Amino acid sequence: MGENFITVGTQVLELFILIAVGYLCGRIRILNDKTVRSITDIVLYIVCPCVIVENFIRPFDTDMLGGLLTAAAAAMCIHIVSAVIAMLVFHDKKPERNRVYRFAVIFSNCGYMSLPMQQAILGSDGVFFGAVYIVIFNIVMWTFGVWLSSGDRSSLSVKKIILNPCIIGMAVGFVIFLTSLPVPEIIEKPVGFLASLNTPLPMMIVGYYLSQTRLTDAFKDGKGFICVLFRLIVIPLLAFGGMMLCGIRGTVLMTCVIAASAPAAAATTMFAAKFDNDAKLSVNLVTLSTLLSVLTMPLIVGFARTVGG
Secondary structure (H helix, E strand, O other): OHHHHHHHHHHHHHHHHHHHHHHHHHHOOOOOHHHHHHHHHHHHHHHHHHHHHHHHOOOOOHHHHHHHHHHHHHHHHHHHHHHHHHHHHOOOOOHHHHHHHHHHHHOEOOOOOOHHHHHHHHOHHHHHHHHHHHHHHHHHHHHHHHHHHHOOHHHHOHHHHHOOHHHHHHHHHHHHHHHOOOOOHHHHHHHHHHHHHHOHHHHHHHHHHHHOOOOHHHHHOHHHHHHHHHHHHHHHHHHHHHHHHOOOOHHHHHHHHHHHOOOEOOHHHHHHHHOOOOHHHHHHHHHHHHHHHHHHHHHHHHHHHHHHO
C-alpha cells in the first residue's frame, strides 16, 4: 500500500507541475485559444498514434498474445459498461455540459497516470498490456467519443474510423508485434520522441484552460463530484469485480484495474475544446479527479492486489 501511495503521489505531483506550466503560459498569454486548438490537433492526430506504435515494438510471444487478447476484451467491456452507466446516470439540461460529464466518466487517463504505475508494480508486461488498454481506449474515444462530443451521427462513418490516425497506429503496431518486424533505429527514435510528448502537451492544455476558469467552481459542482466518484471508485470496482467473475487474474487483471482507476483523461478537455463543449467544466473535472486520485488509486490498486493476487 505504501509503495502504491508513493508511486501515484509522485506521478500526480509531476502532472500538476506540467499543468502549472500551462497555467502560467495562459496567464502571461504565451498560449491562446488558437494555438491551443492547434496543439490539440497535434496530440490527437500525431502523438497518440506514436504512443501506440512505440509500445508494440517488441518480439512476438504466444503467451503474451493470449494475454493481449484477454486485456483487449476486458478493456472493451470496461468502456462499454462505463458508457452505459454514463448515459443512464448523467442528464444535464445543457448538452455541452452533459457531454463533458459523460466523457469524463467513460475515459480515464490510462496513458500517463497508468503506465508508470504499471511499470513500477508489474514490470514490462504490465506496460505491454497497458498499451493494449490504450489501443482500446483510442478506438472507443475516436468512435463513440467523437459521436458523444459532437452529437453528430455522421461522424461515425466507416471511412473516418478506418482512416483515424490512432486506428492506423494500432494496425501498424500490431503487425510489428506479430511479425517481430525489426524497426530501424532511425524510425524508432523519432517515434519515441513524438510519443514522449503525450505527457507534457495534454497537461499544458489542461493548465491553459485552468488559467481561464476558477478552480473553486469545481468544488461547488455537486454533479461534478458525482462524476468524479464514478470515475475514480465505481468504475474501477465494477471492472475488478467483473474480471474476477470471469476468472481473469494476475498481470492482466492488475493492468486493467490500474487503467480503470485513473482520473479523467486529459482528452476530456481536448475534445471539449475541439467540439465546442464546456471546456471550463472539463478542466474542473480533470483537475479535481487528478487531485483526488492521489488517494483513490493507491486504495483501489492495493485492494485489487490483496484480493485478486
